[in-house]
Amino acid sequence: MLGGSPPRLLRLSGSAARLLEPGRFTVADAATARLARRLVDIGVALPRPAGGPVSDVTIVIPVCDRAFLLHRLLTALRADPETAGLPVLVVDDGSASRAEVASVARRHCATLLVHPRNRGPAAARNTGLHNATTRFVAFCDSDVQPQAGWLGPLLAQFADPALALAAPRVVATPRGRPGWLDRYEDVRSPLDMGAREAPVVPLSALAYVPGVTLVVRRDAVGAGFAPELRFGEDVDLCLRLYEAGWRMRYLPGSRVGHCHRTDLRSWLAQRASYGSAAAQLALRHPGLVPPLNAAPWSVAACMLAVRGRPAPAGAAVALTAGTAIRLIRRIPDADTP
Structure with a gap:
């Protein structure tokens, strides 16, 4: 196989x-x-645990201003039968419009926790995590809009006692008059990890999941996110859980909408911020955040093939064939479940 x-x-x-x-x-x-x-x-088999009631979970929402988006999110959560009665912790991370955030939280019967000054999304999530008393915590950024029934399938995955984290698919929230950046984000958003269900494993096709919406086993994540990281804290959490021996899963069948940035200036700033986290992550997790992960023979074959001349192309074919033959000879040493 x-x-x-x-x-x-x-x-x-x-x-x-x-x-x-x-x-x-x-x-x-x-x-x-x-x-x-x-x-x-x-990733050869997909678990299909029996579903059950959605319980023993707290929803944590970090927010800085954006009271309208918070209201929209809480409205969706209270309208979904699965999440309507769940405890919700709203963490105000130094909002300028603190009264508006407090009013929205109160209107939707959510508990409000306040940071006097902005400390970043990681610290805000951690405040909610440390105040939760349930076995599981669902983190939702204020600019997401979960689709009905999103939480049950994620919680069901925790029937596996080795699972620490489960994540849904993050898709673009429809806009009335989409521009070219909206259309680009629909198909190339860095938050959308695709339609294929899979385990989350560093150096694989699915090396991490974004933190905009995550469900975690509270005992597994310990102190939570690294508060010193303003960006890349979600990747860091995935890598730390992997290094500790925990499993993580991505379930695209559970979906949440997200308000992608489609103003060119903020879009470029976001991409630059994402890239700025790579160096810190590489230092914190040596060998797990390579800029390129490829076998030397495949790089050499590609370089020969792109020359576009018969001799280099022939050498690329020979190199690929030789590698295939060596692989076939190693078949008796394949993994045996």
């Missing part, structure tokens, strides 16, 4: 092959639990 992210070759035992032949199986004992753990961790 070939699959997963990054791709790998698996040699299935006879019993595992028979179990997987129908296309799904149920964990019933220690052996099937080990097989499921292996296949889920590498």
Whole structure:
């Protein structure tokens, strides 16, 4: 079996092959639990836990001004039967319009926590995290608009005791008259991680998930986000959880809308801010934040192929074929679930 992210070759035992032949199986004992753990961790199998009531979770909303967006978010949460009765903590992170934020929180029966000065999104989320008493915490930025039923599938994933974090897909909130940046963000937003469900694993196709909406196991995340990071705190959390041995999952079936920045100046400033976090993340997590992750042979083959001449192209084909032959010879050493 070939699959997963990054791709790998698996040699299935006879019993595992028979179990997987129908296309799904149920964990019933220690052996099937080990097989499921292996296949889920590498992204070959997708867990389908039984759903249950949405409970034992607190919603934390960091906000700085933007009272209108906060009102829209709280209205959506209170209109969704799954989240209507959940405790909500609004963390005012140094708003200039503090009275407006307080009024919106009060109108929607949310508890208000206040930072006298702005300390950043990581610190605001941490304040909510430390004041929550439930097993799970759902972080929602004030500029998101969850679709109905978004939280239940994410919470169901925590039937896996090794799971620390689950994230939905973040899509653009529809606009009445979209401009060219709106249309670009619809298909190339850095917050939209795509339509493929997968585990979150550094150096894979899904190395992190954005922090605009996350559900976490409170005991797993400890002190929470790194407050010294103004940007990249979500990536840092994912890397720390991975290094600690926890699992994380991305579920595109759960969706939240997001107000993407479509003013060119603020859009460029946001992209620059995202890029500024890369150096700090690379220093904090050596080897897990490379600017390029590729095998040397594939880089060499690509460089030869783009020359566009027969001799370099032939060399690229030969190099690829030689690598394939070496891989085939290593098949007996493939992973064996």
